[in-house]
Amino acid sequence: MHESSRRRAAKRVKPGTGRELKPFRWWQLFSRSLYSLVLSRDDGRPATYTVDVRHRRRFFANDGKGTADLYLHGRHHAESKLPAAFPVPGGTIEVAESPFGLKRCHCVTTDGAEYQLIPDRRSAEGRRAHLARTHPALSRAISITSVVLLVISVLLLIPQLIEVAFTLPPVAARFGTFRSPVSLPAWLNSLLGVGAVLASIERALRLRHNRFLDTVG
Structure with missing residues (x-):
């Protein structure tokens, strides 16, 4: 997050109500993100901050x-519309959403260092992080598969979308027609679309986001 964006986000922060944090429930697996981080206050005492996104x-x-x-x-300490920038001791907790989950939940210190917050073990993000720790080879394979699915979707679906756009009368009148070099059956297009969505969700669980790939996916 750029400094100007951080300042705008900081203006959206409102004081909290003091209510108690509700525990994570199994049915919130894909509807809630819960991240925490322990920071040191000026007096040296630890402070546990938790970000909750529904x-x-x-x-x-x-x-x-x-x-x-x-x-x-x-x-409850504070709340904000997303993207959010919460002031904390020694820096700022930045939170940003993507179409498929979160793309950012980091603490940025005053000297520019970044630390990703730790996901709740019961959440989808926590389960994905646990898989990465316990089965790193499988985790890497899943990560690579996600990227491959998104790249294939972009290469195959984008030309077809352009062809559809060129069928619109104003576009066709000005630029002519365009025929996609790729022509796939509807069932395969649907399958690619589902695969791209699943791949983007998997990447969101790891706070991975590419402006082009994950937006198209």
Whole structure:
């Protein structure tokens, strides 16, 4: 997040209500993200900060943007629309959403260092991180497969979308027609679309995001 974006995000932060942080439930596996980080206060005492994002909120928001809640020692400390920039001792916790989950949940210190917050073990992100620690080879294979699926989707689906766009009368009148070199059956296009969505979700669980690949996916 650029400094100007960070300043704008900081203005969206509102004080918390002090309510207690609710525990993660199994049915929230893909609808909630929960990340935590322990920081040191100026007096040396540890402070546990937790970021709670309920993804369904953006679907009910007029502007389509979700919100993030920040808890301190399990009590509601602050809230903000996304992207968020919460001031914390020694830096800022930055939170940003993608169409498939979170793409950023990091603490940026005043000297520019970045630390990713730790996902709750029961969450989908926590389970994915546990897989990476316990089965690194399998984790790498899944990660590579996700990238391959997205690249294939871009290479095959984009020319077909361009062809559709060139069938619009204003576009055709100005630029002529365009025939895609790729022509796939509907079932295969659907399969590629589902694969791209699953790949983007998997990458979001690791806070991986590419502006082009994951947006198209």
